[in-house]
Amino acid sequence: MSFEADGAGFFGSADGQRWGGRFMPEALVAALDELDVAWREAMADPRFVADFDAILREYAGLPSSLYYAERLSEKAGVRILLKREDLNHTGAHKIRNVLGQALLTKRMGKTRVIAETGAGQHGVASATAAAYFGLDCTVYMGAVDTRRQALNVARMNLLGAKVIPVDSGSATLKDAINEALRDWVASVDHTAYLFGTAAGPHPFPSMVRDFCRGIGDEARQQSLDQFGRLPDAVAACVGGGSNAIGLFTAFLDDADVDVYGFEAGGDGVDTDRHAATIHAGESGVLHGARTYVLQDEDGQTVESHSISAGLDYPGVGPQHAHLAQSGRAKYLPVTDAEAMDALALLSRTEGIIPAIESAHAVAGALRIADEVKAAKGPDATILVNLSGRGDKDMETAIDWFHLGETDDQEVRA
Amino acid sequence: MSVARAFETARAEGRAALIGYLPAGFPDIDGSISAMRTMVESGCDVIEVGLPYTDPVMDGPTIQTAAQQALEGGVRTRDVFRVVEAVAGTGAPTVVMTYWNPVERYGVERFAADLASAGGAGLITPDITPDFGQEWVAAADAHDLDKIFLVAPSSTDERIAMTTAECRGFVYATAVMGVTGARKATSDLAGPLVARARRTTDLPVAVGLGVSNGDQAAEIATIADGVIVGSAFVRTLLDHASDPAAGLAALSELPRDLAGGVRRG
Numbered sequence: 160m161s162f163e164a165d166g167a168g169f170f171g172s173a174d175g176q177r178w179g180g181r182f183m184p185e186a187l188v189a190a191l192d193e194l195d196v197a198w199r200e201a202m203a204d205p206r207f208v209a210d211f212d213a214i215l216r217e218y219a220g221l222p223s224s225l226y227y228a229e230r231l232s233e234k235a236g237v238r239i240l241l242k243r244e245d246l247n248h249t250g251a252h253k254i255r256n257v258l259g260q261a262l263l264t265k266r267m268g269k270t271r272v273i274a275e276t277g278a279g280q281h282g283v284a285s286a287t288a289a290a291y292f293g294l295d296c297t298v299y300m301g302a303v304d305t306r307r308q309a310l311n312v313a314r315m316n317l318l319g320a321k322v323i324p325v326d327s328g329s330a331t332l333k334d335a336i337n338e339a340l341r342d343w344v345a346s347v348d349h350t351a352y353l354f355g356t357a358a359g360p361h362p363f364p365s366m367v368r369d370f371c372r373g374i375g376d377e378a379r380q381q382s383l384d385q386f387g388r389l390p391d392a393v394a395a396c397v398g399g400g401s402n403a404i405g406l407f408t409a410f411l412d413d414a415d416v417d418v419y420g421f422e423a424g425g426d427g428v429d430t431d432r433h434a435a436t437i438h439a440g441e442s443g444v445l446h447g448a449r450t451y452v453l454q455d456e457d458g459q460t461v462e463s464h465s466i467s468a469g470l471d472y473p474g475v476g477p478q479h480a481h482l483a484q485s486g487r488a489k490y491l492p493v494t495d496a497e498a499m500d501a502l503a504l505l506s507r508t509e510g511i512i513p514a515i516e517s518a519h520a521v522a523g524a525l526r527i528a529d530e531v532k533a534a535k536g537p538d539a540t541i542l543v544n545l546s547g548r549g550d551k552d553m554e555t556a557i558d559w560f561h562l563g564e565t566d567d568q569e570v571r572a
Numbered sequence: 573m574s575v576a577r578a579f580e581t582a583r584a585e586g587r588a589a590l591i592g593y594l595p596a597g598f599p600d601i602d603g604s605i606s607a608m609r610t611m612v613e614s615g616c617d618v619i620e621v622g623l624p625y626t627d628p629v630m631d632g633p634t635i636q637t638a639a640q641q642a643l644e645g646g647v648r649t650r651d652v653f654r655v656v657e658a659v660a661g662t663g664a665p666t667v668v669m670t671y672w673n674p675v676e677r678y679g680v681e682r683f684a685a686d687l688a689s690a691g692g693a694g695l696i697t698p699d700i701t702p703d704f705g706q707e708w709v710a711a712a713d714a715h716d717l718d719k720i721f722l723v724a725p726s727s728t729d730e731r732i733a734m735t736t737a738e739c740r741g742f743v744y745a746t747a748v749m750g751v752t753g754a755r756k757a758t759s760d761l762a763g764p765l766v767a768r769a770r771r772t773t774d775l776p777v778a779v780g781l782g783v784s785n786g787d788q789a790a791e792i793a794t795i796a797d798g799v800i801v802g803s804a805f806v807r808t809l810l811d812h813a814s815d816p817a818a819g820l821a822a823l824s825e826l827p828r829d830l831a832g833g834v835r836r837g
């Protein structure tokens with residue numbers, strides 16, 4: 160099976176369902192073509208690749224470590240390895256993508272970047288990259304998210320970025336993307352759109368994947384070096400899908416490695432408050448790509464819900480749609496409550512407070528532990544991408560666990 | 573009925589055609605029908621019926637507000653066909669302007685069939701290009717519907733040629749790099765774009781985005797075969813939200829001003 164998109168940006172076989180593409184206003188096509196060419200040329204240029212590598216190493220603190228979480232493993236009943244993207248500069252895997260795209264922006268001679276953000280992690284990463292490269296930066300963020308991620312808004316401001324709250328529609332990530340696209344249509348001659356996830360029109364799904372694929376490339380080598388073997392399964396949370404595809408890519412050709420993506424199940428997939436796009440969505444076109452979309456009978460986008468702003472998106476990257484349909488990867492929903500339980504458990508057992516997004520992956524790994532052990536034997540290993548750290552989520556955690564409210568400080572774990 | 577006839581009539585009268593846009597279901601379904609009929613009576617040659625969509629990336633705040641209001645009012649895709657039928661009944665060629673996903677969801681072939689049987693002339697598709705819209709091209713051809721794709725100032729000559737070759741009815745040239753919404757000055761990007769489009773096609777070329785008054789319409793009419801106005805109509809209704817009768821009265825004034833413009837140009 161080929162996991163690459165064709166020249167038009169479609170994943171999948173020519174005779175089956177094709178995912179992705181570029182369903183976009185004509186006004187943006189020239190810019191997307193220009194980006195596609197510039198990105199391919201850059202990736203074929205050893206100097207660009209070496210520069211990207213050096214920035215990741217010297218500035219962003221990569222490669223991130225692969226850590227055997229022994230106490231968590233005891234609870235889980237399988238060996239759990241954590242890819243510590245939470246230790247990266249700015250606190251999440253997102254820094255890889257933005258440094259790649261910002262380096263490309265410099266190479267293309269553009270002077271301004273725009274970005275959308277949900278949790279604020281991509282916005283912070285974009286503001287950081289803009290500061291690093293001396294670019295002008297504007298970040299669009301749903302008004303609901305500016306409230307639940309106030310700390311990240313402050314960080315972006317401090318880094319010199321302009322943050323514009325978006326009130327239209329559901330005032331969350333999808334609407335921030337809409338507003339960023341509207342900005343881009345008017346500013347495309349001097350502005351690059353640093354898209355925050357492996358979704359959107361071609362070439363973004365492929366380009367963002369390539370900038371994030373270090374997660375899996377590093378983890379695969381680390382697993383061989385440190386443990387002398389590959390993991391039996393890899394797991395990541397899936398919002399738009401950048402951290403997940405960044406992890407999965409290195410393992411797709413390893414037929415013995417099972418691949419799991421965990422979507423935000425919100426209040427539960429039997430309610431209408433969730434963001435389990437692959438599980439509950441249907442094929443459609445959103446933000447330039449054919450993919451699974453949470454939509455009503457008329458093709459109107461349905462508002463998603465998740466306790467984690469970064470997973471609160473009614474679409475998903477098209478390569479994930481293809482991996483799901485082809486059966487190479489399995490996608491399962493994890494509820495808010497399961498994720499928060501896992502967040503508490505990881506905090507208590509390992510001294511690591513994960514981002515709520517990443518807590519979905521931890522919860523998912525705990526859920527599949529028995530299944531993986533049954534299939535692969537007693538020393539089964541699950542490699543989990545810990546995509547980010549939880550500092551930004553403390554407000555939500557305080558509310559959820561009533562932290563500091565009473566003298567009974569016990570958190571379920 | 574194709575929009576071609578409306579352009580021929582306008583050309584015979586030595587003027588540009590006036591194309592007016594409103595979303596179906598805004599302020600409500602019957603209200604949108606009355607408003608569009610008023611626009612026809614006051615001088616619009618072609619009506620563009622918007623299909624409200626949750627994620628209108630090519631629209632500015634004015635049309636976003638109207639579309640959101642229509643959706644909150646419960647407008648459905650099938651209601652859009654009802655509006656088309658009522659407006660086409662006036663004799664004015666009526667096209668639907670829609671983002672792609674509602675069409676795909678409704679079923680592309682079924683959408684074309686229902687649009688044709690409602691008397692609609694065709695479709696304007698702002699977020700797909702012919703290279704990704706072949707399913708629509710086939711359905712439109714089967715039902716003899718106009719296919720109106722957009723060209724932009726950023727389009728290469730090759731893409732303009734590819735796009736206009738796939739259009740039927742007219743070619744939609746966006747006057748500015750940007751989204752819908754009234755603008756104070758007309759853009760100097762429109763003229764060169766229309767000229768580039770004309771080099772590739774004999775179809776009428778209409779210019780939209782940012783035209784809101786008679787003077788701007790007059791300027792565009794000197795360079796194009798049609799003038800497309802949307803946000804200014806929507807704005808007029810939004811400004812009279814509490815008094816629908818006054819809204820319709822104000823709405824009837826706007827085409828008169830614009831129609832004066834297309835005749836001066």
Ligand SMILES: Cc1ncc(COP(=O)(O)O)c(C=O)c1O
Binds near residue numbers: 252277397468
């Ligand atoms: C820590 C973290 N993980 C995951 C995500 C989800 O994005 P993606 O699915 O693109 O990895 C986000 C998004 O903000 C995030 O901040």
